Amino acid sequence: MGYVRLVRSGGLHCSSNAARFIPDLQDVVSLVQLCEDAHVSAETIRAAENLDAVINSLTRNFHQDTDYFKLLVDVFAPALRDNKNSHLKNFYLIIPAMTVNFVEHSLAAKDNMSKKNRTGAAFTDDGFAMGLAYMLKVLNQNSSFDSLHWWSGVRRRFIKEREKVEQQRQSGSGVDDKLQQTLALTLSRLQHYQQEFELLYLSVSSARVFFRGDWPVVPNNNNNNNTSTTHSQ
Structure with a gap:
């Protein structure tokens, strides 16, 4: 692509x-x-x-208004949806693990930007999001992946983790400075991870537009005050 x-x-x-x-x-x-x-x-x-x-x-x-993405889908979709590739019917199930790996890789690449040795450094990468949107469209698994509610699950998990750390910081206020520093670092790490997942979510949502796919389901979140990014459908 x-x-x-x-x-x-x-x-x-x-x-x-x-x-x-x-x-x-x-x-x-x-x-x-x-x-x-x-x-x-x-x-x-x-x-x-x-x-x-x-x-x-x-x-x-x-x-010329040629939709090259549509051509790529039309060419490869029949072959990948054939019974010979029936193992790909469960492709959407490995996407959560792939997103976790990508987020960790992206954070490491961004961290390398501030180091003297910038091998592997990068501040943006839309290749994974484009490839993911393409595979979901080719395999006709957009709805199947949306049924996992992965993005909303990730968001809820980080909200709970951040609330837990905040409670620990408040309950241990003035007791142990080292513990407070550890909790502050943990909270910062959770914020970075959540932000990276939010950015990946937006990238995948935008990439799916290129393939004329359905808009991904944006989960309703009652804890909007705890999120760093809000989404509209």
């Missing part, structure tokens, strides 16, 4: 550079018609026909 996006962007860039000499892409004048009205020679008309063909090709490529 990244290669397709790269090729498509390169094609648009090339077409835009070549089309910048055309005065109006919305209203392209036919040179053949102008030559015929001017009663020029046959050779000139043939040259005008060639130029018209080139201009039409440029404008068509520049305005």
Whole structure:
């Protein structure tokens, strides 16, 4: 998918550079018609026909609204949904574990940004979200994954963990400074993890739009005051 996006962007860039000499892409004048009205020679008309063909090709490529993501789905969906790949029917069940692994990897990559040795450092990565949305669409498992209520479950878990740490901090106030520091670090870690899960949720939700999939179910949360990010459907 990244290669397709790269090729498509390169094609648009090339077409835009070549089309910048055309005065109006919305209203392209036919040179053949102008030559015929001017009663020029046959050779000139043939040259005008060639130029018209080139201009039409440029404008068509520049305005072509080809949904390459849909093409990728249409090509691979029949093969991956075939009985020979029946083991993929449960693909959606491994997504929670994959998201946990990705969040840990993303946090480690962001942490490396502030280090002297930035090997493996990164501040953003939409490849996993795009791939996940693509596989869910190809395997027709958007509804199955939504039925797990994974995102709302993760959110509730972090809310409970943060509330537990906050209670410990309040009950142990002024007793042990080291304990307070440990609880503060734990709370900070939980906030970072929750924020990363929220960002991944938004990335996956946005990526699913590219594949014309149904919007993921956004769970109702009565503890909005405890979340760092709110969502609207």
